[in-house]
Amino acid sequence: MLSSVVDSVGLWSTSLTYYIIHAILVASATYWFVKRRDSAKQQSYKLTEKQKDELIAEWEPAPLVPETPLNHPVLHPKLADSKMTKYVSIEGKEYLNMASSNFLGFIGEKRIEEVAKKTIFKYGVGSCGPRGFYGTVDVHLDLEKQLAEFMGCEEAVLYSYGFATVSSAIPAYAKRGDIIFVDKGVNFAIQTGLQASRSRIEWFEHNDMEDLERLLMAQAEKDRKDPKKALTIRRFIVVEGLYANTGDICPLPKIVEFKWKYKARVFIDESWSFGVLGKSGRGITEHYGVDVIDVDMIMASLENAVASTGGFCVGRSYVVGHQRLSGLGYCFSASLPPLLATAASEGIKMIDEEPGRLERLQRLAREAHEKLDKALQGTKFVVRAAEVSPMKHIVCEDEDRGSGESKLDSLVNTLFEKHKVMLTRARYIEKDEKFPIQPSVRFMVQSELTEDELNRAIEALRQVVCTL
Amino acid sequence: MEGGLETELSLLASPAERRTAFRIFHRLPFRLETRKSPSKPLTDELCNEEEHNKTAETADDEKFEADDDDESRNDQRKEEAQINGQLVERTDILECAWHRRQEEADDAELQAALESEEEQERKVALGTGSASASQADLGEKIDIYGNVSKRAPNDFEHISTFTLLSVYFSWMMLLLFAYLREILKRIGIEDDKSNKERSELKDFTPLFSDFESLYQRNCYIRVRDVFERPIASVPGATVDIIDRISYDGNWTYVHPGSKTNVINIGSYNYLGFAQSSGPCANAAAESIDREGVAMCTTVHERGRSVSQHRLEKLVAEFLGVEDAICFSMGFATNSMNAPCLVDKHSLIISDQFNHASLILGCRLSGASTKVFKHNDMKSLEKILRDAIAYGNPKTHRPYKKILIIVEGIYSMEGSICNLPGIIALKKKYKAYLYLDEAHSIGAMGKSGRGVVEYWGCNPKDVDILMGTFTKSFGSSGGYIAGSKHVINHLRVSSPTGYYSSPMSPPIAQQIYTSMSIIMGRDGTTDGANRIERLARNSRYFRLKLKQMGFIVYGSDDSPVVPMITYFPAMCGYYGRQMLARGIAVVVVSFPATDMTEGRVRFCISAAHTKDMLDTILHELDVVGANMNSKFSKRAHLYKDMKIEW
C-alpha cells in the first residue's frame, strides 16, 4: 500500500514537493511501525483505575493447591519406632530391613553414637549460623580435611544437606550461556542444579557414550564456526558415579577421555558410590583406577553409606574453594550440626579402620545379584543394576505400566506383611522428572547382612513373585 | 523514644502544650501530602467509609482521629456486623499508612510521625478492640515490647549525598588497586599466591569470570580473616574462637592452637537454646540411643520417624494451625517447596530483600516474578493491581494465582514486615501469602509465635507459614505450616520427601524440647523469660546504639540489629577491632548487601546479660568514635532519653 502511494507520488513533476512528501510518508510510516512494535512490546492499552477495579472484582484465582486424595499412600506412612538398623521395628513388629542405604551398617554403631553424643555435650546441637558467620566449628574443618585426604584431593567443602550439595554446586560454576552435557538417567538433585544454572542442557542417552560423543562433536563443530564465542562457553559433563535411579555405574574412563578431547570439565555425583565402590570405598574413580585429579569435582552426600546428614564437594582448591563464596546452599544456610559432622567423620574413619565391612558389602552385592537373577528367572521381574551395586532395582517387565506398578506394590506389601522383609518402592515425582523412569522396587544390601538373611529375603521374594 | 521528644521540646512546659506543638507539624503542607500516601484505592475506601466526615480529603490527622472515635461508636450502634469487617480492614489500612514513615528522613518529619504514632496506636487499639475482643489486648496493655502498645516502626535513615559519594569513591579506589595489583601479579612483580588452575586445563574455557576472580583475589582476600572464623565451643552468649594467624595476606592460616573466649553477638541464637547442657542437650543425646543418628532412606520410602512425626504435630500446635511438615534444611524448605505451590501460569510477588533461598525457589518454580520495594505496601498494591488487570504480558492471559512472598524479619535489614498491611492487600486482591519466619519464629511475639503474634494477626490468614529451626531453636531444619489441605499437598508433591533424607532424630528432638520449653510445657517459665529477655535486650541495645549516634536499620523490636557503616573498609576494621576487644561481630558488605551499605550486624540473644551488652556498647562507642562512623543525624532525639533495660 505504501509503495503504491509512493509510486503515484513519483508522477509529480516538482522534485522538491516530491521529496518533502516522500520524507513525510516515510517518517510517518516509520513512526507508525515503531509505535506499533513498541506498544506490542509493552502494554498495548492503558486501563483506568476504574477498569482495573472491575477486572479485579472479576478475577477468580485458582486454589493455592489442588485437592490431594486422602488415600494417597504418602499420607499414611508407617512409622519406624526404632533405629533403622538391619532389623527395624515398625508399629511394634520387627522386619528385616532391606530398604535403607545404610550400606556399611553404621546406623546404631555404638562408636559413632558415642561420638555424636559427646559432640552434643561440647557443641550443642545446632550451629546457629552459616559458615561465614561463626557457624564454622572446628569439627567442620576437621571433617573437610579428612574428606579431602580420604579422596586424595586438595580441598573439600561441606554442605549441610545432601540434596543442596549437588543442586548448589552445579550452578556455582555453570551459568547462562554455558553448556552442560548430562546423562538422561541423573537424579533429581542434579536436575534441580541444572535448572538453577540456566545453562544450555544437552541430554545424552543413559550411559551411551556414542551419543555423548555425537553431542560433543556437534558442539565442537559449532565452535569451529564461531571460535570467538567458543572461547567464552564453558562445557561441563555431569554424570553420577552410581545412578540412584537405575543402579548402573558410569563408564568413567571414556568420559575422562572425552574431557580431554573436547575440553569439557567433568563433575560426578558420587552420592551413592561414595564409600561403596572401589577397593577402599573411594568411589567410582577408585573402581576404575582413574586418577581423581582428572575429575574436576566430585559431589557426594553423606546420607547413604556414611549414615549421617549433609554433603560435600571435593576437588582442587581452585575449583571447589569457589563455592565458599558462591555456593548458595553453602553461604546462605546454617552449617551442618556439629554432631552430624563428627558422626560422619567417625564413619569415614571406620571405612578405613574396618575394611571388612566394605569387603562384605561388595561380596554381598555380587551374591545378591546372582541369586536375584536366578530367583527371578522365568518371571516378568528383572533385576537391574550393576553387579557391584549394593542397591538393586527390581522392575516388572509388564506391557502395561499400570499393572506392572501394582504388581510391584503388592510385591512390597506381601513381603512386608507375610515375610517380615522390608523393601521399598523407589519413589519419584513423575511430573517433575525430566525423563520417565521405569518403576521399580529397591532391594538394598548392607554389610552386616548374613548369608542366611540374604537367602531368606531372596527366597521370600521368589515365593511372592511366583504368585504375582 | 518519648525521651527524645522530651528534649526536642524542652522549651515547652506541659504535655498539653506539647501536643499543640505537634498540631502545627500536622498542618504543614508536606504533612498533608504524605497523609495521602497510602495507595490510592485503599485511600478511596477510607474516604468512602468516612463520607460524613467532610474533611476526608485533606485528612488532617487530628480531625481524622477525633472523627474516627465517634464514627466507630456510631457505626457500632448501627450495623454491628458490617462495621466489624470494615474496621478490621481499616485497621489494616492504617497500619499501611503508618509505614510510609520509612521513606522520610528529616527530623521534623520524624517528630511529627512519632506523635502520630501514638494517635494511630489508639486507633489501632480501638479498631481491633471493637472488631474482636481477643485482639483488644494489643492496644492499651503493657507488653514486652517496651511498655507501650506501639509496634516500633521500621526505620531507614539515609545519609547525605556527600557521604554516599565518598563511599563510591572508596569502592573505586579499592577496585583500582585491585586492578593494579592484578597487573603487578601478571607481570610477576608481586607473587600470586592464589590457587591456580591445573596447568593441563589451561586451554579450557576459564572456570570463573574475570571480575569475580578479581574481586575474590584482591578485595575479599584482604578481609577474609573476619569471615569464616572457626569456633571451638557452643555458639552461646560467649564463644571460643580459634586463633589463627596469616603470614601471607590471608591466603593461608596458621593455627597456634590457642583459643580466645569472646562475647558472641553474631550467632542466630535468639532464645539462647544453643547450649551444650541442660534439658535440650540431654533429650537430644537420649534420642540418639532411641532412634540413632540418621535414617538412610527418604521420607516416602521408609523414613518417617517417630521423632519427626511428633515434631510436626507440635509445630502445628505451637503455631495454631492445622498441620505442619518439617524438613532437614531451612534453605531447601524454601527453594524446594515454593515450586510446589506455583507454576508458570502464576505470579510471585517478592520483597526486594528476600533471602537467597526464596529467590532460588522463585527461579526454580518457573513462575513470573515481580519484586516490590522493601515493605512498601504502595508498591505491592500497584503490582497486584496491574498484575490482575493486565495479566501475564507473555501470554496475555490472566494469572492463575498470585503468591506474595515476604519474610517476618529481614535478616540484613532488621525490619519487621508489615503483616497487617500485607494481609489486608492479600485479602482484597485474593492473592496468597507465603511468610518466611526464619528469624522471627520464637524471637517475636509475646509467646514466641513470630510476627503473626507480634502483630496480633490470625495465623490462618497466612497461607504458608514457613520458618527455620536453625535460629531460635538452636537446631537445624525448617517447617511449613498451614491448613491440612495445603500441607497434604506438600507432603505429596514436595521433592524433599522423595529425594532426600528426613530429619536426624537428635536434631528433631532438640527442636521438640526447646519448643516445649517455649510453650511452657516443662512446667517452668523458662521459655517466657527467654522471650522477655530477648525483647528487652533488643530494645535496649538498639536504642543505646541510636543514642550513641549510629545508624541502625529496622524496627526497635527486632533482635536483628544492622548498624550501617557504609564504607567497605569498615568491614575489616570493625571485624578485627571488635575481636581484639573480645567481641565477635558479623560484618557484611557487597555482594551480600548494597554496595554503599556495608554494615555490622548484631544478633541479640536472650542469653546475653545486660553487662555483656554494656561491654559491647562501650567498645562500639570507642571504635565508632575512632572511625567516625556515627553517621546518624538523629542522635539528638535520643540524647537525654533514659533507656532502661
Ligand SMILES: Cc1ncc(COP(=O)(O)O)c(C=O)c1O
Ligand atoms: C529468611 C531465611 N530463610 C531461610 C534461611 C535458611 O535457613 P537454614 O539456615 O536453616 O538453611 C535463612 C537463613 O539464613 C533465612 O534468613
